[in-house]
Amino acid sequence: MAPVNNNNVQINNNENPPTKFKVTIIGSGNWGSVASKLIASNTLKLHSFHDEVKMWVFEEVLPSGEKLTDVINRTNENVKYLPGIKLGCNVVADPDLENAVRDANMLVFVTPHQFMEGICKRLVGKIRSDAQAISLIKGMEVKREGPCMISTLVSQQLGVNCCVLMGANIANEIAVEKFSEATVGYRENREIADKWVQLFSTPYFMVSPCQDVEGVELCGTLKNVVAIAAGFVDGLDMGNNTKAAIMRIGLREMKAFSKLLFSSVKDNTFFESCGVADLITTCLGGRNRKCAEAFAKNGGKRSFDELEAEMLQGQKLQGVSTAKEVYEVLKHKGWLEMFPLFTTVHEICTGRLPPSAIVEYSEHAPKFPLVGGPTAFP
Amino acid sequence: MAPVNNNNVQINNNENPPTKFKVTIIGSGNWGSVASKLIASNTLKLHSFHDEVKMWVFEEVLPSGEKLTDVINRTNENVKYLPGIKLGCNVVADPDLENAVRDANMLVFVTPHQFMEGICKRLVGKIRSDAQAISLIKGMEVKREGPCMISTLVSQQLGVNCCVLMGANIANEIAVEKFSEATVGYRENREIADKWVQLFSTPYFMVSPCQDVEGVELCGTLKNVVAIAAGFVDGLDMGNNTKAAIMRIGLREMKAFSKLLFSSVKDNTFFESCGVADLITTCLGGRNRKCAEAFAKNGGKRSFDELEAEMLQGQKLQGVSTAKEVYEVLKHKGWLEMFPLFTTVHEICTGRLPPSAIVEYSEHAPKFPLVGGPTAFP
Numbered sequence: 001m002a003p004v005n006n007n008n009v010q011i012n013n014n015e016n017p018p019t020k021f022k023v024t025i026i027g028s029g030n031w032g033s034v035a036s037k038l039i040a041s042n043t044l045k046l047h048s049f050h051d052e053v054k055m056w057v058f059e060e061v062l063p064s065g066e067k068l069t070d071v072i073n074r075t076n077e078n079v080k081y082l083p084g085i086k087l088g089c090n091v092v093a094d095p096d097l098e099n100a101v102r103d104a105n106m107l108v109f110v111t112p113h114q115f116m117e118g119i120c121k122r123l124v125g126k127i128r129s130d131a132q133a134i135s136l137i138k139g140m141e142v143k144r145e146g147p148c149m150i151s152t153l154v155s156q157q158l159g160v161n162c163c164v165l166m167g168a169n170i171a172n173e174i175a176v177e178k179f180s181e182a183t184v185g186y187r188e189n190r191e192i193a194d195k196w197v198q199l200f201s202t203p204y205f206m207v208s209p210c211q212d213v214e215g216v217e218l219c220g221t222l223k224n225v226v227a228i229a230a231g232f233v234d235g236l237d238m239g240n241n242t243k244a245a246i247m248r249i250g251l252r253e254m255k256a257f258s259k260l261l262f263s264s265v266k267d268n269t270f271f272e273s274c275g276v277a278d279l280i281t282t283c284l285g286g287r288n289r290k291c292a293e294a295f296a297k298n299g300g301k302r303s304f305d306e307l308e309a310e311m312l313q314g315q316k317l318q319g320v321s322t323a324k325e326v327y328e329v330l331k332h333k334g335w336l337e338m339f340p341l342f343t344t345v346h347e348i349c350t351g352r353l354p355p356s357a358i359v360e361y362s363e364h365a366p367k368f369p370l371v372g373g374p375t376a377f378p
Numbered sequence: 379m380a381p382v383n384n385n386n387v388q389i390n391n392n393e394n395p396p397t398k399f400k401v402t403i404i405g406s407g408n409w410g411s412v413a414s415k416l417i418a419s420n421t422l423k424l425h426s427f428h429d430e431v432k433m434w435v436f437e438e439v440l441p442s443g444e445k446l447t448d449v450i451n452r453t454n455e456n457v458k459y460l461p462g463i464k465l466g467c468n469v470v471a472d473p474d475l476e477n478a479v480r481d482a483n484m485l486v487f488v489t490p491h492q493f494m495e496g497i498c499k500r501l502v503g504k505i506r507s508d509a510q511a512i513s514l515i516k517g518m519e520v521k522r523e524g525p526c527m528i529s530t531l532v533s534q535q536l537g538v539n540c541c542v543l544m545g546a547n548i549a550n551e552i553a554v555e556k557f558s559e560a561t562v563g564y565r566e567n568r569e570i571a572d573k574w575v576q577l578f579s580t581p582y583f584m585v586s587p588c589q590d591v592e593g594v595e596l597c598g599t600l601k602n603v604v605a606i607a608a609g610f611v612d613g614l615d616m617g618n619n620t621k622a623a624i625m626r627i628g629l630r631e632m633k634a635f636s637k638l639l640f641s642s643v644k645d646n647t648f649f650e651s652c653g654v655a656d657l658i659t660t661c662l663g664g665r666n667r668k669c670a671e672a673f674a675k676n677g678g679k680r681s682f683d684e685l686e687a688e689m690l691q692g693q694k695l696q697g698v699s700t701a702k703e704v705y706e707v708l709k710h711k712g713w714l715e716m717f718p719l720f721t722t723v724h725e726i727c728t729g730r731l732p733p734s735a736i737v738e739y740s741e742h743a744p745k746f747p748l749v750g751g752p753t754a755f756p
Contacts, residue, residue: 168622178616179737181623204737206623238556240662244546245559245584248655255649267645271633276654277626284618284662359557359582 022050023199024104026119027111027136028057028072028093031171033082035110035136038174038200040088046198051090054104059095069093085175098126106199109154110136116150120157133162134184134196138220139318142325144332146261149217151185161189163196164213166220167273168281177204181273184209185216208272214262215269219254223279224319225326226250228345230283231292232358242359247283249341251276257326257339287312288319296355304349320349400428401577402482404497405489405514406435406450406471409549411460413488413514416552416578418466424576429468432482437473447471463553476504484577487532488514494528498535511540512562512574516598517696520703522710524639527595529563539567541574542591544598545651546659555582559651562587563594586650592640593647597632601657602697603704604628606723608661609670610736620737625661627719629654635704635717665690666697674733682727698727 023043025036036055043049060068062080071079072093076086094100097119101107105128111119116137135150142148154162167182174180182200184207186193193209201207210216229250233243251270258265269275283289291307298307308317327346330336336343347353401421403414414433421427438446440458449457450471454464472478475497479485483506489497494515513528520526532540545560552558560578562585564571571587579585588594607628611621629648636643647653661667669685676685686695705724708714714721725731 168619168626170617170619173617173619179620179623181626239548239551240659241546241548241551242557244655244658244662245557245651247658248546248559248649248651251654252649267649270649271626271630271645273623273626276629277622280622280625280658281618284622 019105020050021048021106021195021199022052022054022104023106023108024054024056024101025108025110026056026097026101027109028055028068028078028081029110029112030081031136031169032110033078033085033087034171034175035108035200036091037082037085037087038202038205039108040091041202042199044088044090049199053088053091054100055087055091055093056097056100057093057095067095069095082171082175097122101127101131104128105131106195107131107133107160108136109133109150113137113139113141113150116153120153123158127158127160131158131160132192132195133158133160135162135164135217136166138166139224139322140217140221142221142322142329144328146329147218147221149214151213151217161187161192162213163187163193164217164220165196165200165207166216166278167207168277170281170285174205177202179204179206181206181208181277183207183216183269183272183274185213185269185274186211187213210266210269210272210274212264212266212269215258215265216272216274218258218261218265219270219274219278221318221322222254222257222326223250223282224288225323225342225345226254226279227282227286227288228292228319228323228349229341229358231289231294232296232345232348232355234289235293235296236356236359238359243283246341246358247279250283251279253339253341254279257342260333260335261329287315288317291317292319295349300348300351300355319345323349397483398428399426399484399573399577400430400432400482401484401486402432402434402479403486403488404434404475404479405487406433406446406456406459407488407490408459409514409547410488411456411463411465412549412553413486413578414469415460415463415465416580416583417486418469419580420577422466422468427577431466431469432478433465433469433471434475434478435471435473445473447473460549460553475500479505479509482506483509484573485509485511485538486514487511487528491515491517491519491528494531498531501536505536505538509536509538510570510573511536511538513540513542513595514544516544517602517700518595518599520599520700520707522706524707525596525599527592529591529595539565539570540591541565541571542595542598543574543578543585544594544656545585546655548659548663552583555580557582557584559584559586559655561585561594561647561650561652563591563647563652564589565591588644588647588650588652590642590644590647593636593643594650594652596636596639596643597648597652597656599696599700600632600635600704601628601660602666603701603720603723604632604657605660605664605666606670606697606701606727607719607736609667609672610674610723610726610733612667613671613674614734614737616737621661624719624736625657629657631717631719632657635720638711638713665693666695669695670697673727678726678729678733697723701727 040053057069076089133154137150140148140150151162151164164185184193184196197207229246233246255270294307304320323346326342418431421429435447454467511532515528518526518528529540529542542563562571562574575585607624611624633648672685682698701724704720
């Protein structure tokens with residue numbers, strides 16, 4: 001058995017010589033389809049990967065009467081969730097989850113987060129023992145006893161190592177090859193992280209590894225609370241100055257909250273694409289920002305449920321529910337006063353405070369240890 | 379002589395009991411006038427300050443035939459540079475620089491940066507020996523032998539300690555009391571920093587101290603280079619995703635450049651208002667962004683000089699000249715390849731590359747140590 005050389009990527013160090021990596025993507029929505037396009041372009045080029053990329057598709061019958069998997073395999077296009085974009089002729093859609101994962105040693109999870117528990121249960125005992133996993137799923141729940149990280153769920157349920165990929169990633173913009181970045185969060189094994197980086201990187205999609213899986217994954221969820229705050233500022237016509245201040249305070253609270261929950265979380269993670277860049281994208285565009293803007297313009301008189309139904313065509317708003325979950329944690333831990341922005345967002349969403357409170361909480365500043373420069377807080 | 383107690387602010391520790399602080403503002407443009415409003419509201423409230431705030435005004439004769447200082451002192455309004463806003467009845471405009479500073483022990487510098495050398499020369503020997511200074515001036519020059527920090531200029535020429543105040547500060551938005559933040563950068567004396575924080579803070583203007591005077595001051599200049607890049611992205615219609623990525627890479631280069639120039643510069647400074655917030659404001663609005671957008675829309679065929687003359691009504695664009703200065707430093711030090719964004723901005727401004735190069739440099743990624751996560755670079 002060859003010793004592992006730190007300068008060489010050598011993941012498979014059992015008796016057999018390293019085999020080629022075989023990738024399966026679990027999920028085929030908008031982001032999953034774009035991920036399959038990125039990955040499929042790389043497996044064709046890189047010798048350490050099998051060309052073929054399997055994509056598990058939740059089967060649907062299209063209005064034409066055809067099955068979605070059949071259409072994807074015939075046209076190389078996900079006509080329902082990413083119309084007009086070729087995924088690559090080496091992407092094979094498979095409606096059978098167990099069959100799709102059977103031979104794979106690299107599993108990419110990219111389903112809506114509420115399906116993950118069920119999917120993991122179905123996969124127990126069905127995946128290869130040497131499999132590696134990565135989650136592209138943003139928006140885990142933050143329960144009172146702590147956040148339910150998707151990476152932890154996968155690791156615990158399936159007994160495999162699980163990285164995460166997060167960043168400023170609007171799927172439709174990456175689909176048309178506009179320049180973007182992403183962050184791969186990993187726990188210990190840098191070689192595995194580098195393998196994922198290699199699998200996703202293209203000239204227009206620049207991926208960097210970051211040894212902080214919790215920090216990277218938390219960014220993807222907490223940014224939605226800040227986007228609600230940024231939307232309020234937009235609705236109140238407060239201008240760019242105020243919006244920048246609110247985004248900065250939000251980033252600071254994301255960092256402080258993550259570090260209080262996981263002492264391993266690093267400051268520098270928030271400078272990565274998963275941190276500041278995803279926050280900027282989400283606060284400039286994004287559905288959380290948009291609905292919060294409408295909420296503030298209506299002086300809080302129309303509920304988020306009503307605005308969501310009217311504005312989002314069935315898509316769901318995560319910021320409001322995440323704000324509630326974060327509030328519960330803060331209350332439970334006695335941290336409410338340390339997080340004026342997170343707290344205020346929830347209190348505005350529930351109607352206890354008017355939208356204008358988002359820029360008024362600073363009057364209580366002396367109470368908050370957050371004020372007082374970088375040394376005053378973790 | 380009482381010992382200095384670290385828990386108490388006690389700056390004046392000579393034979394006499396602590397005297398009241400007397401503030402003079404040197405400069406009376408748009409931002410200087412807003413600063414005088416903030417300060418004047420606080421000196422009236424805080425017992426440790428004299429009520430009266432002197433403001434040195436470069437004398438001008440208005441179209442009405444009146445002198446600007448006379449109008450300010452009669453109406454409490456800077457009718458030329460901040461019309462419609464009351465500065466406070468305790469602001470006294472003085473056209474005589476030496477007279478204005480004579481009794482002051484807190485000096486606030488807020489002039490255009492090109493006047494500072496001349497002003498410092500005139501002030502040698504004319505200020506109190508126990509005076510403290512702060513600079514609100516953004517955009518010092520970055521000469522090949524290193525940046526000419528305004529705080530260093532003041533310290534060296536006048537022999538006084540000089541802090542800086544930077545942040546996401548659009549003067550007209552603060553003038554109408556929209557919520558904003560700022561950072562006071564200081565070198566060693568936290569008591570002095572706290573005094574400046576106290577002097578500027580209001581419920582709508584939240585100021586935090588940060589022990590990193592160079593880092594804070596460099597942010598105020600380098601962000602303009604990133605704003606040029608962000609403007610190119612806007613002009614190319616690349617969308618929010620790409621813009622966020624470019625802003626993030628820009629922030630990373632600001633940090634890396636500052637740390638290479640001054641080993642004392644801290645990562646956390648870039649999370650403060652002077653860092654990420656000022657960058658966001660400048661890349662959302664701002665004249666650098668605006669002209670760069672027009673430059674890219676015209677495919678680089680109309681020069682920045684031409685666009686500046688047409689679009690800015692006599693105001694000057696700092697990003698283009700700062701990009702040139704930064705480029706000279708990078709070239710001189712052999713760092714060009716480590717700063718792909720800064721380098722590319724200059725090469726686009728000078729016509730050596732097309733505007734679209736701003737999102738293409740990533741193809742050279744393997745060459746750059748900046749790629750590879752937070753551990754790969756200072």
